[in-house]
Amino acid sequence: MAIAEQTATKMTVEEFLLIADEEGTHRELIDGELREYDVTTRNPRHSVAIACTTFVLRKWLKSQSQKIGVIACGDARCRLNLDLESVVGIDVAYFEGEEAIRQFHEEPYFSGPPTLAVEVLSSSDVHENVIEKSQKYLAVETKMLWIVDPDLQTVMILKPNAEPVLFNKTQRLNALEELPGFDVAVRELFEP
Structure with missing residues (x-):
């Protein structure tokens, strides 16, 4: 997520989707x-992560022979919940299933x-925007959120109704019930 200044206006998802993309x-x-941010170029560590x-x-x-879904990146557009007027861009996401x-x-x-969801x-x-977005993910029952810090080379895992867990570059991400069989050294998320 590489963003700067924001402005605010109220609208529906349908109105939001009618806005033309603007470079x-x-x-x-x-x-x-509506939140609008000036997009800044991403530094190499952010892009590599x-x-x-x-x-x-x-x-x-x-x-995974038993799993199907989509891995999306690059601010993947997502309406988090049909009852909420919220559409976010996710840095990296795993959407599971045929739907x-x-x-x-x-x-x-x-x-x-x-x-x-990976931010x-x-x-x-x-900081406040990262916390607010994290709370939104967890409130709509995103099963797992990773906050990836390319400068500190850490991954914080957040799940609904659980304490955050922090992993550093010397550890492995594995034994995650949401991603059975997933096993990677944290440092691999930061190596060019």
Whole structure:
């Protein structure tokens, strides 16, 4: 997530989707409030963390004969909950099941919470915005959220009704019930 200054206006998801994309502007809808941010270029550590995280998740998904879904990256547009006027861009996400594949082919956004949302921190992120977005993910029952810090080379895992767990570059991400069989050294998320 590499964003700067924001403005606010109230609207519905339908109104939000009618806004034409504008180069240099990132938009999200949080509780009916339009948030517009100036997009900054991403530093190499941020970009590599997104690329590596996407790669290891896609490799994991392809190795699972019983799992189907979509690994998306690059501010994947997602309406978190049909009852909320909220559409966010997710750095990396895993949407599980046939419905995710259908949405990929037919819809302008993913609808419903991802199994996994990954937000990669950048120097332009505002702490309060990261916390607010994290709370939104967990409130709509995203099963797992990773906050990836490319500067500290850490991954914080948040789950609904659980304490956060922090992993550093000397540890492994594994034994995750939401991603059976997933096993990667944290440092691999940060290596070019």
